[in-house]
Amino acid sequence: MDKTVLIVEDEDSIRKFVKINLDRAGFIVKEASTGEEGIDIARQGEIDIVVLDIMMPGIDGYEVCKILRKEFPDIGIIMLTAKSQDIDKIMGLEYGTDDYLTKPFNPMELVLRVKSLARRLDVADDDDHSILVIKPFKIDKYSRKFFKEDQEIELTPTEYQIAKLFMENPGRAFKRDEILNIVWGYDFVGDSKIVDVNIRRLRSKIELDSSNPTYIETVWGIGYRWKS
Incomplete structure (x- = not known):
């Protein structure tokens, strides 16, 4: 995999754990501990997928998702939520999230979700000019x-x-x-x-x-x- 994944998560332990698993899967991984920092990193370019927590101090995940989706329509976004109610999941999707995962989650499930999204983003294997x-x-x-x-x-x-x-x-x-x-x-x-x-x-x-x-x-x- 040559995709770059940005993890936006304020809990250090979760962020580091996710990074380790994505590193092992072959992704290039960048980290942000706040929504503001995540937006700044995305604006620097070369981000393919964002793994985005909802509940963060300052700008929450919903607002970050809205901003990223408006500025970078081609970016992939997976939202992490500690809440299990359907309304929270659906809200994230309505803001433009491609996928969601509820905490606590199996790290291998997250890797599979990221790989699935990476395939949807991959233009290199599609040589169809039609x-x-x-x-x-x-x-x-x-x-x-x-x-x-x-x-x-x-x-x-x-x-x-x-x-x-x-x-x-x-x-x-x-x-x-x-x-x-x-x-x-x-x-x-x-x-x-x-x-x-x-x-x-x-x-x-x-x-x-x-x-x-x-x-x-x-x-x-x-x-x-x-x-x-």
């Missing part, structure tokens, strides 16, 4: 850019992969577990709600009325499909 068009949308696979009516729409890495999957298979209904396996990877161990939240975010960016979607249809009892 353009995929389903009007009014267009995907440039090489640059990983998404357009509607020739206007670029900023998507997170996960949103891009979902849009690409749908546009490559118009009319096909995908179960949530299928989307998890294809986009997140077979080693992903989270729950399928992460699919619903990412679909909701994607709809908010591409639909005229996300509550009455035209392009991404819900197939009740199954999952979702791109209307052909």
Whole structure:
């Protein structure tokens, strides 16, 4: 792995423990103990993935996520939370997180999540220069850019992969577990709600009325499909 991971975590013991495991997995690792420091490091460049704690003094993880997602739409973000309630997990996803993990967590699970996200970010292994068009949308696979009516729409890495999957298979209904396996990877161990939240975010960016979607249809009892 040649990806650089930034750990933003105020608890020294957790931060060091995470760093050791990511080092062993072959990642380049940088550390920050506050949200402000994490933003400064990200602005210096060369950060691919951020492992971000929610509860920190000063700027909390939600605010850091909002800032990073606005300034660096292509960066991968995994949020760590000490809270187990669904609302906290969903809030993190709504702010633009690609994934979440609840403390206490198995360090190998975190490594697997980071590896899964790294695969979604990896352009080097994708030598496809083709353009995929389903009007009014267009995907440039090489640059990983998404357009509607020739206007670029900023998507997170996960949103891009979902849009690409749908546009490559118009009319096909995908179960949530299928989307998890294809986009997140077979080693992903989270729950399928992460699919619903990412679909909701994607709809908010591409639909005229996300509550009455035209392009991404819900197939009740199954999952979702791109209307052909």
